[in-house]
Amino acid sequence: MVDKVADAINTIKTNERIGRVECDVPSNKLIKSILEILKSNNYIEGFEEFSVRYKKFLKIKLSNKINGIGVIKPRFTVSKSNMTKYEEMYIPSKDFGMLVISTTEGLLTNKEARAKNIGGSLIMYIY
Template structure:
């Protein structure tokens, strides 16, 4: 059994992007993974995704849009205040305004850009650029 399903899906996306594949099947279809994929879709890192209910847990069919330079899961999931977001942006992203951090907040899963606009913090989940 897998311990970190979000990490498995993010690594599948990264490996498929490096190999030049445009479509992958990732499992299981958890709600948190779906919300992270929705944020990635909003910022055009993936073209689309859908849930395939074949069995218990289900699967995601993910269609990649462009080549992703790098993506990964942030462990441990650091709690971050809005004032400290810039520190983690400089740690995980290569340049300013290049890539996104994905975090979970009291308002749901969102990017660092949306969290900064709302003035809220949360726990870091992943980065994509």
């Protein structure tokens, strides 16, 4: 497990495709922030943290609303002026899906970053 975010996103994608209702991923601060964004945009129903011995995990309740999800590698740096280029590259339609961007104000969606007029590093896409 080199990239924990990529492993978590891959677990979510796999379990969505086979129709499961929930899945477990290892817990860390970045993954929790990503799941908060997914929950606020209704891509997942919710999540809760639990621990097995000394390791923490997240139990994610899936809603089967994800058509495509993936991690963007390498983590491109996006300015506010060239965000449209990456939206066209990773999102199939203008109002269908979103990019998650790591900014100085935390993780934001592409719409929030555009509204705040800031850029950052691309983390993932979802639609």
